[in-house]
Amino acid sequence: MIKVKNLCVQISEKQVLDGVSFHLKTGEFLAVIGANGAGKTTLLRTISGLVPISTGEVFFQDVSISQIKPFELARSGVIHVPQGRQIIPNLSVYDNLLIGALNLGLSTDQIETQVSMQFEHFPILKERLSIAGGSLSGGEQQMLAIARGLMMSPKVLMLDEPSLGLAPQIVLKIMETLKLLSQQGLAIILVEQVAMLALEFSQQALVLKQGQIVSFGESKKLLNSPDLVANYLS
Ligand SMILES: Nc1ncnc2c1ncn2[C@@H]1O[C@H](COP(=O)(O)OP(=O)(O)OP(=O)(O)O)[C@@H](O)[C@H]1O
Numbered sequence: 001m002i003k004v005k006n007l008c009v010q011i012s013e014k015q016v017l018d019g020v021s022f023h024l025k026t027g028e029f030l031a032v033i034g035a036n037g038a039g040k041t042t043l044l045r046t047i048s049g050l051v052p053i054s055t056g057e058v059f060f061q062d063v064s065i066s067q068i069k070p071f072e073l074a075r076s077g078v079i080h081v082p083q084g085r086q087i088i089p090n091l092s093v094y095d096n097l098l099i100g101a102l103n104l105g106l107s108t109d110q111i112e113t114q115v116s117m118q119f120e121h122f123p124i125l126k127e128r129l130s131i132a133g134g135s136l137s138g139g140e141q142q143m144l145a146i147a148r149g150l151m152m153s154p155k156v157l158m159l160d161e162p163s164l165g166l167a168p169q170i171v172l173k174i175m176e177t178l179k180l181l182s183q184q185g186l187a188i189i190l191v192e193q194v195a196m197l198a199l200e201f202s203q204q205a206l207v208l209k210q211g212q213i214v215s216f217g218e219s220k221k222l223l224n225s226p227d228l229v230a231n232y233l234s
């Protein structure tokens, strides 16, 4: 699905990503963990085509993303739920969801089917449908941001710190939904600073440190690894 090959990214002469390589298959749930400034957000933004690659390559379904514009990449199934959610505060929950389906050329029936599917994942959104996105709680806004991404029927869903600032119960609900979606075939890249949480729900994980992968493997193994804390915290 996604193949990242020896990816290097420089921003203002700083080497932000340095030789990052990994594969992501259909239905795989990959966690990317690492301290502040490790390059996690830059990795997602680069895969989305928002940050230029210095050297190396990223492939989506065997096509180099450098040949695809970011909006085309999103339309073909690579969706990025950014840190901070970016809900449009003045628009209703329903209209925020519709934004996810813009330019897909869906019929009204198809849009309604997509919206109903989001209610199955996040029932609270049905109750909030006509209120302004900006008046939702943080957890509801995060659910809306994910649902808006799912409106595009993605093949790959990338999330940047979805747990930030949310109550533990809501975080668990979101993680369980993500796990279910991956079991249904969605490939997921989850960026998290809360390493334990990400490792508990994902299958595979990579640890980034100063733009390099310092550890990669099964999440369960990493969870029990004595090196993790040293690698992750320092
Ligand atoms: N647009 C930019 N201009 C200058 N420096 C940048 C830019 N984007 C990223 N960087 C630098 O690249 C490094 C990695 O940043 P990035 O945001 O990818 O890290 P992160 O792992 O997501 O951190 P955090 O956990 O704080 O979100 C940081 O040192 C950051 O200052």
Ligand SMILES: [Mg+2]
Pocket: 040, 041, 042, 083, 160
């Ligand atoms: Mg970040």
